[in-house]
Amino acid sequence: MTVQDHPGLALTDYQIDGDFAQDDRPAIGVVVALWSPNLSQHAAQTMHDLTMTTVQTVRDTGGRPVVIDSSDTATQARGTAWQDEVDAIVYLGGADVHPGFYSEVDLAEQQKGIDQNADQFCLHSLQRAITEDAPVLGICRGSQLLNVAMGGSIIQHIDGHRAELASGDTGFIDETLELQADSKIATILGRTTVGVRGSHHQTIDEVGSGLDVTAHAPDGTIEGVEHRDKTWVVGLQWHPEEANANAEDRRKIFAALVAQSVPVL
Template structure:
């Protein structure tokens, strides 16, 4: 069977490190990563699964909110990834949203975001770090719990926004020690998971690498089903 093609979205320029690590994790489990940039919004290749990577904040106009912080948006990327997410939802493709990818998935399903987190922190630091220095509390009975195991896990933190109102069909599968949403999922759609941390920086740790394994396995199954059909 041919390797499943996994679309990896990102900005027009930059973010080489995170995208390279995502691609490495996908290849590790037998997938074929294909990078898609905003300039390719109308001519991207066919794919069997999606990773929406991290980056700039999402334009609050997408969830009908007024800006509360100094804007740092990428409208072209918002447009690309909104289309990719909507197509993946319509085709019921497996999807992993990372950081802003999880946030945009939530917005595409009617949810909203906290535009700043400093004022909402009581037990956790607002410092950004790629190291697994923060605590994830995993909700029992979720896809995330089945994949990662255990009730707690150490994660990194590179975000200044997070999910507020959860989108239609989604459920919270992980929070930090302040109760800030760190993971969402919709088990009715197969593999549809968004995580607020960056597992690509932690791929040496099996508990984080498993997210990419599950994505590639789901994409392989989806591609096989379409081939038979």
């Protein structure tokens, strides 16, 4: 795997030489838009930190992270070819999903950092992953994209699930969620009540085909989904990869993903 093969890889900031070693570790694609329109310095730093935590956790749990920048035009031009070289995929958080993919109504004043090309790239990738029954973990935006890829919709704005900072940026809050007892995520974490770190103003509305709701906030907001017919497809609206999130829960979630990932022979 080379820079030329994956022009969207942010090798200097996010990857180390060992990530490109051809060994028996499962390759875990980490899909994230490292740029979006009107990206503030605060938001850029947040995305950097979340991505760094993700790739390190993948390493720590036995996987080999492969960062895929969904905002990179050269990466977009390659379509889903990169999926031939990974065994599972994590779709990280980021900007809002363009409402044209799920609704005729565009609440333009509420939208943040929309990049329609990055959305299309991720949706095509998710549809291929689901068709091939690849292990998938969607986090925040990634969970919303999973729902849209399955024909569902998104509530374009809700209050109370993120911090509003004086700078105009957004931050994380502590939330307590209830998990479905028979869900994969409840089994992974070993309990049905969890404290999490969240930061979102959108969430799943109409649930996509094949998906079951697995987590709720006290106000009824959908905070997690799983695909009932696929082996391991999990969407989490919260951020287990945030610095102040429960580190053991984070390890368990990524360890479960890596365990589902059989290396390509």
